[in-house]
Amino acid sequence: MKKSISLTINGTKVDAEVDQNITLLSFIRDEMGLMGTKEGCGTGDCGACTVIIDGLAVKSCIYLAVEADGKEITTIEGLSIDGELHPIQQAFVEEGAVQCGFCIPGTILSAKALLDENEDPTEEEIKKGIAGNLCRCTGYVRIIKAIKKSAKVLQKAK
Amino acid sequence: MAYRVVGRSVARNDVIDKVTGRAKYAPDVVIPHMLHGKILFSPYASARIINIDTSLAKSLLGVRAVITGKDVPYTYGSVIKDRPIFAQDVVRYQGEPIVGIVADSEVIAEEALNLIKIEYEEKEPILDPFEAMKADSSLLHADLGSYQHNKITYPEAETNICSHYKLRKGNVDDAFEKSDYIFEGEFSSQMIQHAFIEPIVAVADADNVTKRITIWSTACNPFVIRKELSSAFNIPMGKIRMIVNNVGGSFGGKAYSKIEPHVAALSLACSAPVRLALTREEVFNLIVRGPGHFKIKTGLMKDGTIVARKIETVWDTGAYAECGPVIARNSGHTAAGPYRIPNVKIDAYCVYTNKNIAGAFRGYGVQEATWAVESHMDDIAREMDIDPYDLRKKNILHYGDEGATGQIVEGTGLEQCLDAAWEAVNRKEIKRKSGSKLMGRGMACVHKATLAPSVSSAIIKLSEDGTATLLTSTTEQGQGATTVMAQIIAEELGLPYEEIYVSGTDTDYTPYDTTTTASRSTFSMGNAVLLAARDIKEQLMIIAAEYIGVDKDELTFEFGKIKVSSQPEKSYTIKEIVSKYYGLNGTLIGRGLYRPDSVPEDSETGQSTKITPFWMYGTQAAEVEIDIETGEINVLKLVAAHDMGSAINPMNCRQQLEGAALQGIGNTLYEEIKLNDKGITVNPNFHDYKIPTAMDSVEIESILIESQQKDGPYGAKGVGEPALAPTGPAIRNAILDALNIGLNHLPLTQEKILAAIEENKEKLEGC
Numbered sequence: 001m002k003k004s005i006s007l008t009i010n011g012t013k014v015d016a017e018v019d020q021n022i023t024l025l026s027f028i029r030d031e032m033g034l035m036g037t038k039e040g041c042g043t044g045d046c047g048a049c050t051v052i053i054d055g056l057a058v059k060s061c062i063y064l065a066v067e068a069d070g071k072e073i074t075t076i077e078g079l080s081i082d083g084e085l086h087p088i089q090q091a092f093v094e095e096g097a098v099q100c101g102f103c104i105p106g107t108i109l110s111a112k113a114l115l116d117e118n119e120d121p122t123e124e125e126i127k128k129g130i131a132g133n134l135c136r137c138t139g140y141v142r143i144i145k146a147i148k149k150s151a152k153v154l155q156k157a158k
Numbered sequence: 159m160a161y162r163v164v165g166r167s168v169a170r171n172d173v174i175d176k177v178t179g180r181a182k183y184a185p186d187v188v189i190p191h192m193l194h195g196k197i198l199f200s201p202y203a204s205a206r207i208i209n210i211d212t213s214l215a216k217s218l219l220g221v222r223a224v225i226t227g228k229d230v231p232y233t234y235g236s237v238i239k240d241r242p243i244f245a246q247d248v249v250r251y252q253g254e255p256i257v258g259i260v261a262d263s264e265v266i267a268e269e270a271l272n273l274i275k276i277e278y279e280e281k282e283p284i285l286d287p288f289e290a291m292k293a294d295s296s297l298l299h300a301d302l303g304s305y306q307h308n309k310i311t312y313p314e315a316e317t318n319i320c321s322h323y324k325l326r327k328g329n330v331d332d333a334f335e336k337s338d339y340i341f342e343g344e345f346s347s348q349m350i351q352h353a354f355i356e357p358i359v360a361v362a363d364a365d366n367v368t369k370r371i372t373i374w375s376t377a378c379n380p381f382v383i384r385k386e387l388s389s390a391f392n393i394p395m396g397k398i399r400m401i402v403n404n405v406g407g408s409f410g411g412k413a414y415s416k417i418e419p420h421v422a423a424l425s426l427a428c429s430a431p432v433r434l435a436l437t438r439e440e441v442f443n444l445i446v447r448g449p450g451h452f453k454i455k456t457g458l459m460k461d462g463t464i465v466a467r468k469i470e471t472v473w474d475t476g477a478y479a480e481c482g483p484v485i486a487r488n489s490g491h492t493a494a495g496p497y498r499i500p501n502v503k504i505d506a507y508c509v510y511t512n513k514n515i516a517g518a519f520r521g522y523g524v525q526e527a528t529w530a531v532e533s534h535m536d537d538i539a540r541e542m543d544i545d546p547y548d549l550r551k552k553n554i555l556h557y558g559d560e561g562a563t564g565q566i567v568e569g570t571g572l573e574q575c576l577d578a579a580w581e582a583v584n585r586k587e588i589k590r591k592s593g594s595k596l597m598g599r600g601m602a603c604v605h606k607a608t609l610a611p612s613v614s615s616a617i618i619k620l621s622e623d624g625t626a627t628l629l630t631s632t633t634e635q636g637q638g639a640t641t642v643m644a645q646i647i648a649e650e651l652g653l654p655y656e657e658i659y660v661s662g663t664d665t666d667y668t669p670y671d672t673t674t675t676a677s678r679s680t681f682s683m684g685n686a687v688l689l690a691a692r693d694i695k696e697q698l699m700i701i702a703a704e705y706i707g708v709d710k711d712e713l714t715f716e717f718g719k720i721k722v723s724s725q726p727e728k729s730y731t732i733k734e735i736v737s738k739y740y741g742l743n744g745t746l747i748g749r750g751l752y753r754p755d756s757v758p759e760d761s762e763t764g765q766s767t768k769i770t771p772f773w774m775y776g777t778q779a780a781e782v783e784i785d786i787e788t789g790e791i792n793v794l795k796l797v798a799a800h801d802m803g804s805a806i807n808p809m810n811c812r813q814q815l816e817g818a819a820l821q822g823i824g825n826t827l828y829e830e831i832k833l834n835d836k837g838i839t840v841n842p843n844f845h846d847y848k849i850p851t852a853m854d855s856v857e858i859e860s861i862l863i864e865s866q867q868k869d870g871p872y873g874a875k876g877v878g879e880p881a882l883a884p885t886g887p888a889i890r891n892a893i894l895d896a897l898n899i900g901l902n903h904l905p906l907t908q909e910k911i912l913a914a915i916e917e918n919k920e921k922l923e924g925c
Contacts, residue, residue: 036179
């Protein structure tokens with residue numbers, strides 16, 4: 001059964017007919033072609049599929065596309081504007097926070113949702129903010145540093 | 159000598175694509191009109207297949223092909239050719255592929271799976287490797303004696319022992335007789351999983367008339383897989399094209415064929431592109447690090463000199479050999495520890511059981527053997543009342559010493575690592591006790607060989623604008639290889655690092671490389687890239703001599719500029735020379751081929767004057783705190799000092815050490831794949847198999863030792879794998895220091911620590 005949904009993805013309004021049983025992850029990747037959102041487990045445990053829905057970091061593999069009707073979605077493709085990296089992306093580059101990179105889009109979006117809500121998080125709050133994003137390469141050390149750094153940059157920019 | 163690009167922590171050349179989500183991985187490959195595959199895996203660990211009825215599945219609308227072992231009666235495996243693509247009447251482990259389906263969508267394929275009826279005769283699985291080794295055990299592979307295998311595998315026909323590796327040096331029996339002290343210990347390591355975040359996915363586009371097969375996959379050794387496919391399907395190698403872009407983590411788990419033979423069979427069956435994506439549960443069931451068992455006996459003199467060591471190891475490799483025999487063998491290179499021991503005897507048995515298949519995991523054989531031998535070292539030190547650091551310092555391999563395999567030590571990095579790590583963890587006094595918490599410190603060393611023999615080749619294309627593209631088959635799995643290769647070219651040719659482009663792997667176009675494993679890329683591919691850059695330089699000099707009109711001997715090359723000795727005021731850029739030579743368009747091609755020296759081992763003694771082109775060294779030290787009321791353990795600090803040879807990109811090196819440390823903490827303290835008594839995995843997902851999260855990250859001090867590897871590119875060698883091995887025993891030895899309790903069986907869970915505290919109350923009273 002198909003259902004009409006209307007949502008905003010990375011600032012662009014999208015109207016679509018979707019099967020009621022497909023996940024938002026499947027809609028984003030297979031219908032919208034936004035491949036930066038990754039599938040790591042399909043069970044909501046690893047966080048590689050994290051996107052931001054109305055300001056909250058959400059695992060899109062356990063979220064139905066029809067639930068996103070009327071909502072505003074940000075994926076990793078929506079972060080850099082006019083060829084400029086977002087300060088969080090920039091900090092990940094500078095701090096060496098990236099290795100295989102598969103978890104990185106989801107982690108950056110969790111970090112963005114955290115910093116949008118809490119502009120000066122403690123180290124413990126940062127760790128909690130990305131606790132749902134598994135990374136097997138980095139040990140998280142540089143990811144945490146990068147989020148701290150980007151918080152400072154974002155605060156200054158205000 | 160000061161370098162301009164080498165030795166600098168330039169930003170990785172894949173990082174922008176990875177933070178913007180533009181980086182392409184195998185799961186992102188989309189071919190127009192591609193179909194979707196699914197595999198029906200065995201629900202039993204041991205069974206005979208009586209009948210397979212696929213008729214209902216075949217008649218489902220949208221199903222394009224259904225295949226079983228009868229349709230593809232081929233076997234594969236490059237260590238031992240023992241593995242069917244789909245089961246041939248016999249099921250040897252849970253997760254054995256039985257039926258493959260192709261359908262218009264994944265949903266239809268899944269529906270079709272449910273329509274397949276299979277009649278099994280369930281059998282009692284053999285789950286204990288020691289039972290499997292007994293003479294009267296039933297055999298998993300009755301034909302083991304007739305299987306093809308490589309030269310470093312030693313199968314024992316009519317048994318379940320698929321390889322028995324031997325190392326013999328000196329005479330251990332005599333040496334034990336003469337020893338003042340003899341210590342023995344038993345240790346084990348558990349079944350764990352790699353837990354790379356990108357699942358295993360492959361897309362194949364094959365034609366069943368021409369037999370041309372193209373595969374996009376998550377593989378980390380595409381040329382090995384091409385060879386396996388060529389042999390299994392009897393198709394010439396040139397018709398098989400493997401394409402690998404970014405790999406989302408491997409840690410060895412994506413080495414050797416995984417689902418490539420299956421996706422190829424599915425695509426050939428319907429002559430259409432097919433995507434096969436495993437679920438996380440299927441990935442957990444497909445490949446693991448197998449359990450290991452170790453018995454060690456050491457003889458020492460009163461002054462602490464080790465004179466003999468005897469080791470017996472049993473490797474539970476599961477239903478098929480995969481690379482198990484090489485794991486057993488490689489463990490033998492390391493198992494005696496990085497010490498000067500004149501008498502060593504090692505027997506490593508690789509044994510089939512009806513369990514999950516054990517494959518490569520970041521320094522295979524070495525992390526497990528290091529766990530055992532380095533734990534044993536601290537037990538000896540404690541018994542003899544010697545400081546564990548002093549015991550190591552006394553026996554450690556120095557320059558010019560002969561190691562257990564018969565190779566003379568060429569580097570000096572090990573002792574530097576030992577000193578640096580121990581100094582760092584001892585910088586300030588620790589409080590031994592605080593309330594119910596006890597604190598301790600421990601250390602562990604590692605030495606590790608790389609793969610031999612092996613070959614790496616590289617091609618550099620220098621364009622008329624002076625920018626360069628490297629064609630290489632080293633796969634980028636997160637380790638930063640593409641960055642290091644670009645730095646080497648930039649340094650050698652004096653080009654801007656940002657203007658060096660590095661290809662992904664495409665076996666149609668990129669030249670041969672044995673594998674991206676064994677921490678071999680920086681050294682082996684790095685050398686091939688260096689040779690290719692020098693080839694370019696040589697050609698530039700010839701062209702420049704012609705263009706300038708001077709003799710070639712008058713020219714010198716200085717960081718991207720060509721100078722003429724008779725005209726010191728003038729210099730020519732690469733761009734100028736190349737564009738003048740070719741006119742408007744053209745490309746210079748540089749070629750590099752590197753085959754490091756090695757000498758094959760003696761099959762009876764394991765001895766070789768050069769078993770490996772280089773050895774890797776490291777020492778880690780841990781500081782832990784244990785609550786004796788709850789058994790809870792906190793790793794307060796971890797120091798990792800490793801010998802890089804030289805750090806071409808220090809940031810990349812630190813990334814390896816930091817990432818390995820937390821992986822090691824998970825592997826040591828809580829990770830374990832659990833099987834029930836029927837041999838079925840009970841925790842094949844991230845909910846029940848916990849890996850460290852950001853909440854578990856700890857303070858890690860990474861120390862880069864640079865001993866200069868004499869034949870490494872700019873002095874560099876490998877670092878990725880040995881970084882994982884010492885973490886476990888360093889933590890274990892810190893627990894021993896804190897509690898006076900030695901824990902010998904991984905993982906060291908809170909439950910296990912608490913139970914040991916309860917059992918050893920009297921030992922704790924003195925703490």
